[in-house]
Every structure is written in C-alpha cells, then in structure tokens.
Amino acid sequence: MSxxxxxxxxxxxxxxxxxxxESLTVLAYARFAGAPLKxxxxxxxxxxxxxxxxxxRTSEGRSLSRPSDIIIHLRKQKxxxxxxxxxxxxxxxxxxxxxxxxKLLPALIYTFWVDSKxxxxxxxxxxxxxxxxxxxxxxxxxxxxQQLERLRLAMxxxxxxxxxxxxxxxxxxxxxxxxVLSQRLGSNRFFFGDSPxxxxxFVFGHLAPLLKAKLxxxxxxxxxxxxxxxxxxxxxxxxxxxxGDGREPSGRVSASPPEGGDFDHVPxxxxxxxxxxxxxxxxMLGYALLTxxxxxxxxxxxxxxxxxxxxxxxxxEEEG
Numbered sequence: 001m002s003x004x005x006x007x008x009x010x011x012x013x014x015x016x017x018x019x020x021x022e023s024l025t026v027l028a029y030a031r032f033a034g035a036p037l038k039x040x041x042x043x044x045x046x047x048x049x050x051x052x053x054x055x056x057r058t059s060e061g062r063s064l065s066r067p068s069d070i071i072i073h074l075r076k077q078k079x080x081x082x083x084x085x086x087x088x089x090x091x092x093x094x095x096x097x098x099x100x101x102x103k104l105l106p107a108l109i110y111t112f113w114v115d116s117k118x119x120x121x122x123x124x125x126x127x128x129x130x131x132x133x134x135x136x137x138x139x140x141x142x143x144x145x146q147q148l149e150r151l152r153l154a155m156x157x158x159x160x161x162x163x164x165x166x167x168x169x170x171x172x173x174x175x176x177x178x179x180v181l182s183q184r185l186g187s188n189r190f191f192f193g194d195s196p197x198x199x200x201x202f203v204f205g206h207l208a209p210l211l212k213a214k215l216x217x218x219x220x221x222x223x224x225x226x227x228x229x230x231x232x233x234x235x236x237x238x239x240x241x242x243x244g245d246g247r248e249p250s251g252r253v254s255a256s257p258p259e260g261g262d263f264d265h266v267p268x269x270x271x272x273x274x275x276x277x278x279x280x281x282x283x284m285l286g287y288a289l290l291t292x293x294x295x296x297x298x299x300x301x302x303x304x305x306x307x308x309x310x311x312x313x314x315x316x317e318e319e320g
Contacts, residue, residue: 005077006057007037007070008048013126014212017242021108023054025067025205031241032196033079043130067205071198082197089192093199096184096191099177100206106154107174107220108210110167113147117216175223182227189236196237208234
C-alpha cells in the first residue's frame with residue numbers, strides 16, 4: 001500500500017483555513033476534487049519537503065511546490081475538478097487565471113507586504129505570532145523580501161520607485177480585475193455553474209485573504225466588499241468546504257498535527273515557551289560569565305569580607 005500524499009501549507013488566520021493565497025488555492029482545489037490528502041498546517045516553511053509553502057509530497061516521494069504543478073498532479077491522479085468543463089470553459093479558466101496573476105496579485109502583494117501600515121500592524125504580526133522563537137524574529141522579513149522580488153519581476157525595478165503613483169496604478173488594475181470577475185460570476189454559485197472548478201479555487205485563494213483580513217489600510221478591501229456576489233462567493237466556499245471558521249471538517253481531506261509540534265496544541269506550545277525562556281536565561285548567564293560580571297561581583301564580595309566590612313544587604317522587593 002502506497003503512502004498517502006501529504007500537503008504542507010500555512011496555518012490559518014483571519015477565520016481562514018490557511019493564511020496565504022497559494023496554500024488556500026491548493027487546499028480549496030483538493031476539497032473541490034475530493035483528493036484524500038494528509039494535510040499538515042505549519043508555521044515553519046523549512047519543515048516542508050521543499051522549504052516553502054505550499055508543498056506536496058507525492059506517494060512516489062516527489063515534492064511539488066507551485067500551485068499549478070500540484071493541481072496538475074492531482075488531475076493526473078484522477079482528482080479533477082475540471083472534468084466536466086467544455087473547451088470554451090477551459091480556455092476561460094486559463095484567461096482568468098492569467099488575469100489574476102497579472103492584475104490582482106501585484107496589488108495583493110503591495111497591500112499585505114509593501115504598505116507599511118498593513119505590514120507592521122497585520123502581516124508581520126500575524127506571521128511572527130505563529131512562528132516559534134527565534135524564527136519569529138526574521139521569518140516575516142524573509143517572506144517580505146520574497147514578495148518584493150515577485151513584485152519586481154511583475155512590475156520592474158523602476159516601477160517600484162513610483163510611490164503613491166504605483167499604489168494608484170496597482171489598485172486601479174486590481175479594481176478593474178475584480179469588476180471583470182464580478183461580471184463573469186454574475187448570480188451563479190460558482191464560475192461555471194453549480195460545481196466548483198480550478199478557477200474557483202484560484203479566485204477564492206486570491207480573494208479570501210483580502211476579504212477577511214483586518215487591514216488598517218483597506219482601500220482595495222472596500223472595493224471587494226462592495227461587490228456582493230464576490231463576497232458571497234468566498235463566504236459560501238468557507239461555509240461549504242471549510243466549516244468551523246477555518247477548522248478542518250471531517251472529510252476526505254483531513255488535517256493532521258504539524259510535524260515537530262503544533263502551536264495549536266497547548267502542551268507543545270508551553271513546552272516551546274519554556275525552552276525559549278531556558279535558552280534566554282542560559283544566554284544571559286553565559287554572557288555574564290564571558291564578560292566577567294559574575295566574577296567581578298564575587299571578587300568584590302571577598303574583598304569586603306577581608307576588610308571586615310559586611311556586604312550590603314540584599315534589597316527586598318516592595319509588594320505592590
């Protein structure tokens with residue numbers, strides 16, 4: 001019997017099952033297609049087979065990281081949410097997926113990773129809060145640099161110096177993209193009728209974080225929320241396929257505890273907090289020994305005793 005295929009993705013936040021668009025896209029597609037994956041929700045990308053998230057470890061031992069590659073692999077395994085699409089609908093899927101990547105994704109990167117208020121008060125706090133010490137000290141910055149590189153590839157180095165003009169351009173393109181998606185969806189439950197497809201997974205993965213995150217600077221979010229059919233589209237998928245505010249329902253795609261301890265589990269969380277405190281105390285003591293603070297204080301006490309002068313009494317802390 002072959003080993004189960006394993007999906008590694010980011011932990012959830014903002015009432016979402018995963019905190020990033022790529023992880024949401026893959027997890028949503030797996031739910032739509034009924035793929036029996038063993039899901040690991042983690043906050044440390046180095047614990048995944050590829051060192052990034054999302055990542056799929058196949059039953060043959062191969063590792064995939066790009067959402068499109070993971071979806072193609074699941075299709076080959078007969079878990080195909082696009083099986084009933086016509087040739088025209090397949091072409092529309094490619095066209096709208098490209099539109100998302102070209103027009104909406106740069107604005108999402110800017111919103112979460114470049115806008116200083118959103119990054120400091122929401123994005124950095126979210127990723128640092130889920131990561132263990134000392135990973136939480138540098139993981140958000142590393143992720144931000146990766147996202148800035150994606151934006152440079154999409155917009156060019158010169159464009160990133162545009163300041164407010166760049167922001168206006170990105171948000172204008174993103175708003176146009178949202179309007180087109182809203183018109184295409186219309187009053188339908190999903191983009192191609194009553195059953196979700198890969199396009200629904202990609203759209204949901206891009207829109208759900210923008211819809212649910214508590215953004216201090218919410219310009220683009222306000223435009224999305226004004227498009228009621230897109231807002232309902234995301235909420236319906238959460239209700240139907242991710243009931244319980246992001247908690248894993250009992251279904252074919254089941255979540256398992258992350259490897260090496262999960263911060264959702266209180267005993268492991270307390271253990272890691274205790275270890276962090278012990279490491280910090282050890283570092284402080286080592287610093288004191290290396291710099292001579294401890295030995296100097298001990299020598300000072302011995303000198304006072306030789307002179308017949310008692311050492312000063314220890315100060316008692318006042319009870320507040």
